[in-house]
Amino acid sequence: xxxxxxxxxxxxxxxxxxxxxxxxxxxxxxxxxxxxxxxxxxxxxxxxxxxxxxxxxxxxxxxxxxxxxxxxxxxxxxxxxxxxxxxxxxxxxxxxxxxxxxxxxxxxxxxxxxxxxxxxxxxxxxxxxxxxxxxxxxxxxxxxxxxxxxxxxxxxxxxxxxxxxxxxxxxxxxxxxxxxxxxxxxxxxxxxxxxxxxxxxxxxxxxxxxxxxxxxxxxxxxxxxxxxxxxxxxxxxxxxxxxxxxxxxxxxxxxxxxxxxxxxxxxxxxxxxxxxxxxxxxxxxxxxxxxxxxxxxxxxxxxxxxxxxxxxxxxxxxxxxxxxxxxxxxxxxxxxxxxxxxxxxxxxxxxxxxxxxxxxxxxxxxxxxxxxxxxxxxxxxxxxxxxxxxxxxxxxxxxxxxxxxxxxx
Amino acid sequence: xxxxxxxxxxxxxxxxxxxxxxxxxxxxxxxxxxxxxxxxxxxxxxxxxxxxxxxxxxxxxxxxxxxxxxxxxxxxxxxxxxxxxxxxxxxxxxxxxxxxxxxxxxxxxxxxxxxxxxxxxxxxxxxxxxxxxxxxxxxxxxxxxxxxxxxxxxxxxxxxxxxxxxxxxxxxxxxxxxxxxxxxxxxxxxxxxxxxxxxxxxxxxxxxxxxxxxxxxxxxxxxxxxxxxxxxxxxxxxxxxxxxxxxxxxxxxxxxxxxxxxxxxxxxxxxxxxxxxxxxxxxxxxxxxxxxxxxxxxxxxxxxxxxxxx
Numbered sequence: 001x002x003x004x005x006x007x008x009x010x011x012x013x014x015x016x017x018x019x020x021x022x023x024x025x026x027x028x029x030x031x032x033x034x035x036x037x038x039x040x041x042x043x044x045x046x047x048x049x050x051x052x053x054x055x056x057x058x059x060x061x062x063x064x065x066x067x068x069x070x071x072x073x074x075x076x077x078x079x080x081x082x083x084x085x086x087x088x089x090x091x092x093x094x095x096x097x098x099x100x101x102x103x104x105x106x107x108x109x110x111x112x113x114x115x116x117x118x119x120x121x122x123x124x125x126x127x128x129x130x131x132x133x134x135x136x137x138x139x140x141x142x143x144x145x146x147x148x149x150x151x152x153x154x155x156x157x158x159x160x161x162x163x164x165x166x167x168x169x170x171x172x173x174x175x176x177x178x179x180x181x182x183x184x185x186x187x188x189x190x191x192x193x194x195x196x197x198x199x200x201x202x203x204x205x206x207x208x209x210x211x212x213x214x215x216x217x218x219x220x221x222x223x224x225x226x227x228x229x230x231x232x233x234x235x236x237x238x239x240x241x242x243x244x245x246x247x248x249x250x251x252x253x254x255x256x257x258x259x260x261x262x263x264x265x266x267x268x269x270x271x272x273x274x275x276x277x278x279x280x281x282x283x284x285x286x287x288x289x290x291x292x293x294x295x296x297x298x299x300x301x302x303x304x305x306x307x308x309x310x311x312x313x314x315x316x317x318x319x320x321x322x323x324x325x326x327x328x329x330x331x332x333x334x335x336x337x338x339x340x341x342x343x344x345x346x347x348x349x350x351x352x353x354x355x356x357x358x359x360x361x362x363x364x365x366x367x368x369x370x371x372x373x374x375x376x377x378x379x380x381x382x383x384x385x386x387x388x389x390x391x392x393x394x395x396x397x398x399x400x401x402x403x404x405x406x407x408x409x
Numbered sequence: 410x411x412x413x414x415x416x417x418x419x420x421x422x423x424x425x426x427x428x429x430x431x432x433x434x435x436x437x438x439x440x441x442x443x444x445x446x447x448x449x450x451x452x453x454x455x456x457x458x459x460x461x462x463x464x465x466x467x468x469x470x471x472x473x474x475x476x477x478x479x480x481x482x483x484x485x486x487x488x489x490x491x492x493x494x495x496x497x498x499x500x501x502x503x504x505x506x507x508x509x510x511x512x513x514x515x516x517x518x519x520x521x522x523x524x525x526x527x528x529x530x531x532x533x534x535x536x537x538x539x540x541x542x543x544x545x546x547x548x549x550x551x552x553x554x555x556x557x558x559x560x561x562x563x564x565x566x567x568x569x570x571x572x573x574x575x576x577x578x579x580x581x582x583x584x585x586x587x588x589x590x591x592x593x594x595x596x597x598x599x600x601x602x603x604x605x606x607x608x609x610x611x612x613x614x615x616x617x618x619x620x621x622x623x624x625x626x627x628x629x630x631x632x633x634x635x636x637x638x639x640x641x642x643x644x645x646x647x648x649x650x651x652x653x654x655x656x657x658x659x660x661x662x663x664x665x666x667x668x669x670x671x672x673x674x675x676x677x678x679x680x681x682x683x684x685x686x687x688x689x690x691x692x693x694x695x696x697x698x699x700x701x702x703x704x705x706x707x708x709x710x711x712x713x714x715x716x717x718x719x
Contacts, residue, residue: 162691170684344516351509355501
């Protein structure tokens with residue numbers, strides 16, 4: 001608690017500066033800090049950081065081909081990010097995006113293989129829905145375990161990732177394998193070429209930009225409306241802020257928790273479906289690992305959602321940014337010899353910075369509210385938080401208050 | 410099935426299970442300390458990856474496994490300082506900052522591996538040491554007493570950790586911080602200091618676990634741990650936050666992996682279904698989490714930063 005009584009004007013000015021830096025500057029600042037540390041890493045490894053970042057930027061955002069590739073990379077990322085927004089808003093920490101992507105991809109591929117002759121206009125929505133259903137089931141399981149048996153959802157979702165990868169390997173090497181391939185060294189674990197009716201149409205010839213990008217943005221808009229302008233969304237957020245209060249208000253808390261995970265899984269499953277029917281090979285292939293299929297999007301999506309302030313709309317911007325970083329990573333590797341894994345390391349740093357700043361921001365806000373100031377000022381301090389820094393109000397991140405109730409028996 | 414129940418196969422399976430269990434055990438024991446003090450560290454997997462790489466790199470360059478292990482432990486400690494600063498001093502949300510540490514470790518270890526090593530070469534193996542006399546006991550000797558020094562260390566640390574947690578003042582302070590930090594604070598225990606120490610212990614143990622895993626495999630590769638660090642965190646729940654329980658969980662987990670591998674090589678599990686069989690350890694862990702969540706209570710303020718004046 002900040003000290004009671006008067007504060008000097010200087011101190012007030014200082015806190016308002018702090019507040020400014022920590023509100024508008026917080027998220028861009030954490031990306032900047034991560035990029036600076038990345039430059040340091042490059043320099044230590046004997047590469048020129050300027051050359052590296054220049055190549056990364058060019059590879060991601062310069063020219064229609066690069067922009068198309070970035071948008072296509074961003075689409076599944078955005079869908080996972082939207083799923084994470086929904087679950088984190090309800091205080092359900094869904095770390096199982098990887099597994100949900102894989103199960104969505106499998107359901108989508110199986111549907112496309114089973115009904116190859118349907119016209120595109122029917123088949124594409126159908127396989128996308130199948131993907132969403134696959135992911136939804138894989139999200140609902142840990143959701144129900146958490147709601148009804150109090151099993152930590154972080155751990156159960158990670159365990160389900162490990163189960164999903166083996167199911168994927170089994171199906172793609174066994175029941176779903178392309179047995180028409182003539183290989184003397186055994187079959188490659190991949191499906192047959194999917195029916196061309198299921199391929200996502202290319203929007204601009206000469207680029208990779210396909211319909212999936214539009215679908216992902218529309219879904220993000222829908223998720224925003226759902227979260228902030230419907231009763232369901234209100235219940236999800238209410239449960240996220242306080243399960244006790246939501247329960248007291250008559251909200252069916254357990255059912256809402258399962259719903260949050262189901263919706264979150266459905267979004268990830270949709271992303272998995274997009275990875276399958278939006279792929280260049282038009283098959284589902286496994287190299288034996290989840291990353292081989294997902295490109296770690298289950299984790300990247302968490303970064304996207306956090307950087308987007310757990311808002312589906314800001315996640316569109318954030319997904320495009322991180323899609324660009326991931327696309328440009330290859331150009332970085334070509335130009336400087338620094339492996340593209342650097343982008344994963346940078347993402348980790350961004351996550352750490354964003355959640356660390358969260359505490360300082362909260363402290364700065366309470367400090368700014370404490371001195372006796374005019375009512376308009378103090379109310380502004382509460383409401384003026386831009387949507388970009390919605391993290392500040394995100395339930396999953398605000399466990400300090402929980403510690404107060406938790407500490408007293 | 411008949412081939413499985415032979416002397417040689419059974420003893421080698423149990424021996425493999427014990428060896429497989431030890432990296433999990435090392436990481437879980439450390440994580441137990443942190444969780445009993447109220448801090449959940451989900452970055453274990455990333456720390457294990459970083460320390461496994463440094464162990465590999467130093468052992469490859471110097472030819473000394475000892476230096477390699479020391480490097481791995483050192484990296485664990487450095488990551489411990491960072492983790493403690495983030496989750497204790499900055500009071501960040503522990504579930505998510507841990508994922509950040511994981512992503513950093515995953516990306517950075519592979520980056521260094523590709524940049525500094527390139528073509529993977531195997532390093533020397535850690536030679537198993539037979540314990541005099543005990544290794545001559547029929548069956549049991551082959552199973553338990555012909556292991557590497559890190560395996561012995563992991564199992565010897567179980568009673569040490571149990572003693573520290575349950576029978577020392579320091580352990581009492583740890584448990585107080587995990588159950589009622591406000592009360593601990595009132596009687597003059599520095600909650601932050603205790604949590605710093607347990608997180609440091611936990612990350613150092615994670616570093617040791619990474620080194621043990623690397624020496625078991627003998628070579629580094631991308632994502633070497635395959636989420637083993639997360640499993641180690643799950644095993645703490647599995648073991649109901651008690652060192653002995655954690656040991657039981659680790660051994661069961663190691664045993665499941667060893668049996669699946671053995672059955673696969675004996676042809677008891679057909680090749681086509683081997684991927685499905687490989688889900689067994691994760692499925693068993695989920696079921697165990699279900700059972701434990703119903704019967705045991707987790708530390709009261711697990712994952713919640715402590716703030717005065719609440």
